[in-house]
Amino acid sequence: MAQQTKHSMVKEKIKEWITSGVVKPGDKIYSENELVKMFNVSRHTVRLAVGDLVHEGWLHREQGAGTFCSNRLIESKVQNKKTAANSKNIGVITTYISDYIFPFIIRGLESYLADQGYSLTLAATNNDIEKEKQCLQNMLSRNIDGLIVEPTKSSNFNPNVNYYLELEQKNIPYLMINQYYPQLHPPYIIVNDEQGGFIATDHLIKLGHEKIVGIFKTDDLQGVYRMQGFIRSFRENNIPFFPEMILTYSTEDKEGLQEKVKNFLLASKNKPSGIICYNDQLALLVLNVLRDLKIRVPEDISIVGYDDSYLAEASEVKLTSIKHPKIDMGIAAAKWIIAAIENRNEEDAHPKSIVYEPELVIRNSTSSLKIAEPNAKHSIENKQVPR
Structure with missing residues (x-):
């Protein structure tokens, strides 16, 4: 994994505050001096990170008042609520979208989801933990209805567990395929x-x-x-x-x-x-x-x-x-996630995990x-x- 720069580290941490709700739309963020001390970086590094977030719409500046979390997030959520009835979206995070197995899984997913009126939002981690974190942040900001995940470096402890717990808190079903993170005990579809x-x-x-x-x-x-x-x-x-x-x-x-x-x-x-x-x-x-x-x-x-x-x-x-099983796994994952979404408020909402015998x-x-x-x-x- 490429070493993370100080500038990107500050930027991603502020984004994490926003996506997790620690900093809410309209809230004022820390001053430059406070961020410099907090992250032990230069003022130039802080200005670069904050400038990027302003440019990307996460933050906005008010002359003489400071820097605030952007209200665009509120507007986005309002718009998402207005279109929710017509736009049902499943997030899919894989290690490699162009991998020789996953395109077939996607084909199975799409063949079933399209018939049910759902669309897909795809993202890839390149088997990189930091990229998985960014993918999860983006999925949470998109107001997805459910998430299908191929785990990243699944034999190691995953430091992004808090994002999956946030999905659970928001009652957003998620399913892991090919493998799973044992510490979460999530539902999964795998091969033995x-x-x-x-x-x-x-x-x-x-x-x-x-x-x-x-x-x-x-x-x-x-x-x-x-x-x-x-x-x-x-x-x-x-x-x-x-x-x-x-x-x-x-x-x-x-x-x-x-x-x-x-x-x-x-x-x-x-x-x-x-x-x-x-x-x-x-x-x-x-x-x-x-x-x-x-x-x-x-x-x-x-x-x-x-x-x-x-x-x-x-x-x-x-x-x-x-x-x-490739395509069969994709179809099974699509059926699982739709059943979990449509029955999410029932006592036993989640279907059972599936293990294919080789x-x-x-x-x-x-x-x-x-x-x-x-x-x-x-x-x-x-x-x-x-x-």
């Missing part, structure tokens, strides 16, 4: 990723592989749970681990990940015959590394991806992968050690195997 990691690994073990490497992203719970399933599969099959069996990475490692994987494979004393990947994007990156190292797939190494995205069939090697889609990136020949034919291509 621990089981997905298990059946991916079990597939290779049943094909005779024992030296299997797992590569997992660990600042999101999906990767943590997939790694748990990976480890459980070894235990249940009574196969010992070898020392280099797991490679982990985080969002910030993305730029140098290909080199990291290459160095990992070159340095490995126990050369693997199989690799379990956090997702299909990572699997394609691993395929590129193996191609550079003149290692054949599946003749020398078998690979399993995750999500069964369009990328699973994008290269010359078609990936065995764990299926993600399926393995087998293609030609995996093969048995016994039949791994250069020209081997695979009769199991594109067959779906349930949990």
